[in-house]
Amino acid sequence: MSRGLNKVMIIGHLGRDPEMRYTPSGRPVTTFSVAVSRSWNSSDGERRSETEWFKIVAWGNLAEICKKYLTKGQQVYIEGRLQIRRWEDKENQQRTSVEVVANEMTMLGERRDKGQNSDNSFEEIPPELDEDEFPF
Numbered sequence: 001m002s003r004g005l006n007k008v009m010i011i012g013h014l015g016r017d018p019e020m021r022y023t024p025s026g027r028p029v030t031t032f033s034v035a036v037s038r039s040w041n042s043s044d045g046e047r048r049s050e051t052e053w054f055k056i057v058a059w060g061n062l063a064e065i066c067k068k069y070l071t072k073g074q075q076v077y078i079e080g081r082l083q084i085r086r087w088e089d090k091e092n093q094q095r096t097s098v099e100v101v102a103n104e105m106t107m108l109g110e111r112r113d114k115g116q117n118s119d120n121s122f123e124e125i126p127p128e129l130d131e132d133e134f135p136f
Contacts, residue, residue: 006081008100010054011108012036014074018058020067030063032056032070034078034100055099057083066105075109078102 015033022028034056039049056078058066070076080102089095
């Protein structure tokens with residue numbers, strides 16, 4: 001029987017400060033969004049770009065480190081696995097979420113203090129990815 005591989009590596013900028021919560025058993029979980037942009041020249045020579053948003057989930061010690069050191073706008077390398085979650089919301093609608101469960105994080109770019117305001121071009125995470133809809 002062969003083994004599968006589920007590995008994701010992204011480099012991007014945080015869309016907002018990480019939010020940490022605790023499970024009922026007391027395990028820390030931190031969530032945040034990362035924007036990954038790419039640009040290219042179209043066939044007619046026009047410069048195009050797009051940004052993909054990724055929901056990142058970190059658990060345990062990594063969750064505490066992400067909450068303590070990461071801030072909106074900061075560039076970060078995340079390595080982990082893709083996870084698809086399905087649930088039923090309060091209106092009995094089926095919901096699906098694709099997220100990256102992080103197992104490694106490296107801060108990139110400039111070092112700055114947690115309290116310093118960041119000046120960046122990334123907007124807050126789009127409403128269709130609002131974390132308030134997730135069941136934890």
